[in-house]
Amino acid sequence: MTRIFKSITVLIVLLLNINKAYSQVTTVVDENGIIRWEPSGEEVKGFGVNYSAPFAHAYRSAEKLGLDIKAEIDKDLYHFSRLNFDLYRLHVWDTEISDAEGNLLENKHLDAFDYLLSELKKRKINFVITPIAYWGNGWPEPDEETPGFSNKYGKEGSLTNPKAIAAQQNYLTQFMNHVNPYTGIAYKNDPNLIAVEISNEPHHRGTPKEVKEFINKLAKAIRDSGSKKPVFYNVTHSVHLADTYFESDIQGGTFQWYPTGLGFKKEIPGNLLPNVNDYNIPFNNAIENNNAAKLVYEFDAADVNKSYIYPAMARSFREAGIQIGTHFAYDPSFLAYANTEYNTHYMNLNYTPHKALGHMIAGEIFHHTKLGEEQGTYPDNLKFGDFLIQYEDDLAVYNSAEKFIYTNSNSEKPEAISELREIAGHGSSEVIEFEGKGAYFLDKLDEGVWRLEVMPDPFLIQDPFGNNSLDKTLAVIKYNLNEMKIDLPGLAGNFEFKQINIPESKDQKAKGGAISVSPGTYILTAAGRDFEIENYKGDFRLKLDNFVAVEESVDRTYVLHEATNAAEANQSLSIDAEIVSNEEVTKAEIWFQNGNIYEAVQMNAENQYDYSAEVPQNLLIPGIFTYRIILETAEEKLTFPGKVSGSPENWDFYSEDVYATRIYDKSSFISLFDASMDADMVVHSWRPGNKIVPLNSIEDEFQVRLDELFSEDIENKNATPIYNYSFRFNFKKKIGARLPGDQKELIIKARNLKSGTEKLQVALLMENGSAFGKVIELGQDLKEIRIKLDELEPVRTVTLPRPYPGFLPYYFEHQNPQDFDLQMIEAIQFSIGPGIERENLQKSHEIGIVNVKLQ
Structure with missing residues (x-):
């Protein structure tokens, strides 16, 4: 018994020493409203995402799908590192980890959150935590009966009811004192915790005096734990109280941005760069007068499946003096096929590679543009520093001496190709030609040695922003062997390559810089260059042979095509389609009809997925021109739209579904x-x-x-x-x-x-x-x-x-x-x-x- 007591005593002393040591590294807000690391004085920089796997719908869905939530977290955090994210934020579902009196509950949700934070630390990802959400835990499902004070009092009651306020004070102190069992460090002492945002979107309706008293009580509760972390408060709601917010005992304000609103239920078309031209804060004087800092807790171009807009938002944030930011929200990979968590948002490296790379570029903007520096007014602000934004091609590019990152195919020439150390892309560029649909990453490990990581090919088969369900598949993943041609100094001609995430893979040779790669991780070496993974002593942030991606999910044949709504007589018209199948497609053709004119044209395959055909001119006369796409596999014929077995040549073909385009005379309105x-x-x-x-x-x-x-x-x-x-x-x-x-x-x-x-x-x-x-x-x-x-x-x-x-x-x-x-x-x-x-x-x-x- 004495031995056990001594062991416990030693453990307690050890934990106290660990917390003391870590507490020496922290953050402060200086007299100019800048968050800085102490004791170095370095300006804090960071960019990343919100991600809610430990709580609410995401956690419940993992249970329904029979998944290990910690294993799923590991997969997504790998992608965070792959995208160079170094910041994380979440509004904690207090209703799941507290009781009505504000006592912290040690349960599966807190355990998963602790695990997540510990794994973020291993990847050198810092975090901003919002301990109070005021939400129920249901969205998008009905709320469950949860034990927390938010469930008992609701948001409005939590802002005014004395018992609810007392519960929040109790909760905040306990929350900050909580020791993460995976790290042995209390939240209040965690050096990776940059700031604490008291609560999520409080929507105050009280008087300035009442609101100030409320904020100060909760800020004091955080500090009563012994925390020295900067305390932030949400200031984008009830903004007529801005002076009150910044005269309260806080060190900074938190901001959001949804420039395209929320919940349009379908993708919003058009050029949306005007919506993100400027993040103008009308109460900025109140912030500056109180030497407060600014951070973005949530932002997204909701209902937009484009990449160009995110770097533009990052630019506008930095112009507004906003120091760090987190996108809302990264879809857990196990849910991204259905996008059920927040159907107005959609972002995941495997399912939306172009958007993920847009966020990777946004992160570079947060790290490499000067805080508060004006970048001009549209359209002059689309090219700034090493960054380029184009609506027309849905393109964003970061082109520095050492990094070349792009969201879609482009013809930009690398700034200094001989100095490049990191390439991340989607589509093709001057240095990489790629036929696949997923993202890829090349990292220089040494002279003549590169690490290549290729993600699988995603296909969006339905609009992701509608009414969604775990039973409704919106996107599928395909693993295929795609050709890639690499043109980099030191890898000319017939370099050698080997897939390293699969044991006992064989060495292969490129032909004229061209290789065929399936999803995975590879080492590329110049001809005659020896390289052994075991002997690598560099500082690459990932384990060299790691590869994490969603598994293949294509279980049938899909034709992804939408007919052109209208065209004019005698103009050229191309029919383009993406075809992805779990079988080999041996032939694809189109059967056309306009009135009594019929034609059949074989589609040309540009690669394994992209097919096209020109419409014969004799069909492009005024009228309603209809067509079907007929595919042949080794097993059957399929007709689209509708994925109907057989073809119209069969006597018992019954489908009446067709694609249709209206052909107008040029003179018609x-x-x-x-x-x-x-x-x-x-x-x-x-x-x-x-x-x-x-x-x-x-x-x-x-x-x-x-x-x-x-x-x-x-x-x-x-x-x-x-x-x-x-x-x-x-x-x-x-x-x-x-x-x-x-x-x-x-x-x-x-x-x-x-x-x-x-x-x-x-x-x-x-x-x-x-x-x-x-x-x-x-x-x-x-x-x-x-x-x-x-x-x-x-x-x-x-x-x-x-x-x-x-x-x-x-x-x-x-x-x-x-x-x-x-x-x-x-x-x-x-x-x-x-x-x-x-x-x-x-x-x-x-x-x-x-x-x-x-x-």
Whole structure:
């Protein structure tokens, strides 16, 4: 017994010494509002993600799928390291790890979180922790009955009820004192903990005095644990209390950014760079006057499956003086096939490689651009430092002397190819030609020695932003042997390569720089260069023979193709499709029909997945041109759409599904908007009176009914009124292959739904975000109003969808040329407000729009 007691005593002393030693390395906020490492004084930098596997839906889903949550965490953290992330943030589901009095509960969720933090430390990834979320644990499912104070009091009660506040104080002190059993270090002493954000999005409704007292009580509870960590508070809600926040006992404010809103339920099209041109903080003086720091706790371009936007957001954050940031949220790999956790977000290295690499570049921006330095105004801010952003090609590039990172195929030349040490890419570039669809990474280990890691090929088979379920597969993964050609100094010609994540793989030789690689990890060596993994003494951050990726999930044949909506007679038209199958596709052809004209054309395979065929000119005559794609495998024929066995040549072929494209005469008008078909893709702020109303058997009307143009924002009571309600439709997909060029006028069929007249500004938006429009007058009678295109003048572009937080700029400020180019238009913007007399702005406004045409 005495021996056991002595052992326990020694262990306690050891843990105390460990905590004391670690507590000497910490962070502080200096007199200029900069987070710095102590004792070195170095500026803290960091970029990464939110990731919630230890809690709520993700944890429950792992249990349902029979998975080991810690093993799944390990897989995703490998990808964090692969993407060079060095920061992590999460709002902890306090409702799962506390009781109603705020006592910390030692349970499976806290254990998984402790494990996650310990593994982050091993990978040199720092973290910001938000101990209180105020959420239930259900989303997207119903909430469970949980023991915590948030469940008992709810968010509103937690902000005002004295018993709830006492519970939070108790919880915060216990939380910070908690010793992580995997590290032996208390949270309060963990050197990787940069800052503590008290709570997630509190939404205060109280007086400044009440709010300040609340914040100070919770900040004190954190410090009562002995913690010296900087305390941050969320300041992007109830921003009229900004002075109160920064006069409280905190060292910094936390910010969010959802520039495309949340929950559009489908992918948002168009150039969204105007939405991220500027992160303007109207209360920045309050921050500077109190020497406070700034960090971003969450950001994402929700409902956007593009890569270009994330580096642009990072640029704007750094311009705004924001020091570190974390994206929301990284999809656990075991859930990413279904995107059930947050269906308005979607990001994972294996499933969205282009977006993941966009975040990798964003991380470089956070590390290599000067805090607060202006990078210009759009479009001049798309090339800055070593960074390049292009909407047209969905491209972002980081091109420094030692690193070359790109999100899609490009022709950029490496800044200093002989000095390159790290390449990460998707698609092809001047140094890598690749036929696969996944990301790849090349890291120079020594002269003439590179490590190559190739991720599997992902295929998005459905829009990931809709109503999702674990039973609904949105994306699949394919392992294939793809050709890669490498053109790097020291690896010229017939270099040698070997797959090292599979034991006993054989040495192989490149042919003219070309190799065939399946997903895995390889060592590439110059001809005659010896290299043994066991003897490697370098500082590469990953184990050399590691490889982590989602397993193959293609279990049938998929044809990923969407018909062009419209085309013009006699113009060329190509049919492109991605074909992925668990069988070898031996033949792919298209059967066309337009009226009584029939043709069959074999599709050309550009690689193992990409197929195309030119439509015969004799089919490109006015009419509805239909077609099917027929595939042959060793076992069967399949017809698409519908994946129907057999082909139309069979007597018992029953499917009536076809792809269809409308072929128009060049002189016919171009439909830009039709309420009966396009209303669900209109981007607008919700109003209860907005709806679709049938007018007759062929026409519907998009009705907008507003009680007033401006209403007070409960989250920003001091906002300057903006008397404008705008909504937008991107018609790029609708007009298909038709190219505007000779049209002379815009025709709007619309009316005022009230007595008298109403003014409506109608504007065409170009791809660069510039808007050209005119105010028209609507009467009570439904009629067509014509605007000559040469009457259009520059007008203000509204950033739509409206962002979170709501204090961000309403209008897009740019330096685009003031020249209208009809061939560059992509959207139409309707605005109620411009031209309306001041005394009528706050009256009700009701309009109906049936269609808009270009003729």
